[in-house]
Amino acid sequence: MSAIELESIHKVYQTGRQSVHALRGVTLRVEEGQVYGIIGQSGAGKSTLLRCINLLERPTEGTVTVAGKRLTDLPARALQRERARIGMIFQHFHLLQSATVADNVAFPLRLAGVARRQARARVGELLELVGLGGYEHKYPTQLSGGQKQRVAIARALANHPSVLLCDEATSALDPNTTRAILDLLLDIQRRLGLTIVMVTHEMAVVQRVCDRVAVMDHGQVVEEGPLTEVFVSPRHEVTRSLLEADDPEPDQVRPRSGGTVARIVCAGAAAEGPFLKEAAAHTSTQFTILHGKVDSVKDQPYARLTVEWLGEPAHVQGAFQWLRERGCRVDVRDEEGWRDAR
Amino acid sequence: MHADIVWPEIWQATGATLYMVGVGTLLSTLIGLPIGILLVLFSPNHLLANRPVYQALSLIVNVLRSVPFIILMIALIPFTEWVMGTSIGTTAAIVPLVVGAAPFYARLAETALREVDPGVIEAAQAMGASTWQIVWWVLLPEARAGVLSGIVITAVALVSYSAMAGVIGGGGLGDLAVRYGYDRFQTDVMLVTIVVMMVLVQVMQGIGDWWVARLSRRGG
Numbered sequence A: 001m002s003a004i005e006l007e008s009i010h011k012v013y014q015t016g017r018q019s020v021h022a023l024r025g026v027t028l029r030v031e032e033g034q035v036y037g038i039i040g041q042s043g044a045g046k047s048t049l050l051r052c053i054n055l056l057e058r059p060t061e062g063t064v065t066v067a068g069k070r071l072t073d074l075p076a077r078a079l080q081r082e083r084a085r086i087g088m089i090f091q092h093f094h095l096l097q098s099a100t101v102a103d104n105v106a107f108p109l110r111l112a113g114v115a116r117r118q119a120r121a122r123v124g125e126l127l128e129l130v131g132l133g134g135y136e137h138k139y140p141t142q143l144s145g146g147q148k149q150r151v152a153i154a155r156a157l158a159n160h161p162s163v164l165l166c167d168e169a170t171s172a173l174d175p176n177t178t179r180a181i182l183d184l185l186l187d188i189q190r191r192l193g194l195t196i197v198m199v200t201h202e203m204a205v206v207q208r209v210c211d212r213v214a215v216m217d218h219g220q221v222v223e224e225g226p227l228t229e230v231f232v233s234p235r236h237e238v239t240r241s242l243l244e245a246d247d248p249e250p251d252q253v254r255p256r257s258g259g260t261v262a263r264i265v266c267a268g269a270a271a272e273g274p275f276l277k278e279a280a281a282h283t284s285t286q287f288t289i290l291h292g293k294v295d296s297v298k299d300q301p302y303a304r305l306t307v308e309w310l311g312e313p314a315h316v317q318g319a320f321q322w323l324r325e326r327g328c329r330v331d332v333r334d335e336e337g338w339r340d341a342r
Numbered sequence B: 001m002h003a004d005i006v007w008p009e010i011w012q013a014t015g016a017t018l019y020m021v022g023v024g025t026l027l028s029t030l031i032g033l034p035i036g037i038l039l040v041l042f043s044p045n046h047l048l049a050n051r052p053v054y055q056a057l058s059l060i061v062n063v064l065r066s067v068p069f070i071i072l073m074i075a076l077i078p079f080t081e082w083v084m085g086t087s088i089g090t091t092a093a094i095v096p097l098v099v100g101a102a103p104f105y106a107r108l109a110e111t112a113l114r115e116v117d118p119g120v121i122e123a124a125q126a127m128g129a130s131t132w133q134i135v136w137w138v139l140l141p142e143a144r145a146g147v148l149s150g151i152v153i154t155a156v157a158l159v160s161y162s163a164m165a166g167v168i169g170g171g172g173l174g175d176l177a178v179r180y181g182y183d184r185f186q187t188d189v190m191l192v193t194i195v196v197m198m199v200l201v202q203v204m205q206g207i208g209d210w211w212v213a214r215l216s217r218r219g220g
Ligand SMILES: Nc1ncnc2c1ncn2[C@@H]1O[C@H](COP(=O)(O)OP(=O)(O)O)[C@@H](O)[C@H]1O
Pocket: A013, A014, A015, A020, A021, A022, A040, A041, A042, A043, A044, A045, A046, A047, A048, A049
């Protein structure tokens, strides 16, 4: 059983005489215990799709199933009960300004009719979990953005949800805080066996925490797959442009010493060790790195490098071939742009 | 000018005014707040969005608010008699006061409640809150500073409404000022009643401001 199943979801917004077709037949399946990313440019329909999962937005067409329950068939009262088991956090936190940190976290417990004493114990536990022990009596206005998101996470986890929905949860935070919040989410996800769906417009967020990713464009999922696959061999234009966001400008990658400029992307075992050096040694060629980095996607090594390769043209081709055989993607730069020069 | 100011009568009138303003504010709040809540809930894009119901409710509130209080008081005499058994006296005057002030307060409450961040309401919905849980545990606490300052504004307005209650034998400071200041040319009595009313308004506003500031400091 999948944790979340979305079946042919359509959403049409009617605003006056105009209608916006925000989702055009989205079918998705999120497995239990996965961190699932939904990425796309602004206006692609990511938030609308996420809000369809707990029916904050009712799809015009299609069915939503969470933890085996067909939510689209439930009457209002039953739906409210199911929602309590689906946590949600937002870009702007959405905490009660008039309530203390403790009361904010206790809010879903109060809705569920949990006794006061039990609620207090649970709130203490949750605040410890998110690293805010001792903040019980503070008010949201006294907290930083990262601390507010921690409170929101504690609140979302109060009723032991099996699914956590995150809508741009780190987009209002600085890079360091973003990293801390993502690590916290990942840590909690592993400890509690949560399923997380994470909507974002930043590849870096997906790269850090997701197991699988769906790329959205104009209300449709245009690409979907395991993270390393999508990162190494993107098939859709939108995916490529999202991945290229941090690549250098074309005029920054002109050959400096008359060599061939290439972009080399690989992940997993292929990205381990001094593989560029080996490729050069095997083919009696040389290279310089123009731009790029070796880091990781989720827990796998991942390299995305722009290099200038120097040597006999046939030998350079040999080096590229060697890299391809290892599992790297190699695109060569010419006047028209990047080209898979096989 | 007459030298003797009729202090016992002034204190008695002050009591009547306080009674009308106090009970009037209480009842106006109890009736106006639910109306304000319904106005917000039924308004477009809100939890119970329903255009016809919203427009009907809004029309009733507007009609009541557009009738000048002095006319409302006279027009309501049959209704007051039906509710209270009499249309004369301080207690009877509370009926038109409430009918006049409750819609006024409903609008103030509506404005305050509309200010509540839609995101917070959405978060509560995502947690499985019902509409009434959202009203009780989100809208009212989040808007409490505005809801309270609306009560103060209504109380102050009632001081001036209640000054007209003399027309139906309601007594109070306004009535006293008219009887002595206008009918008998006893300007000193009129001045004293004006001062008492000013003090009354100042005290109410002062307490209200202090309380609102206290709530706002905590982020409400
Ligand atoms: N409540 C709404 N009413 C009308 N149009 C909406 C509404 N919410 C979203 N849209 C439209 O639906 C499309 C997708 O929006 P959204 O899901 O917020 O995109 P994203 O989260 O990917 O930026 C956009 O064109 C947006 O203008």
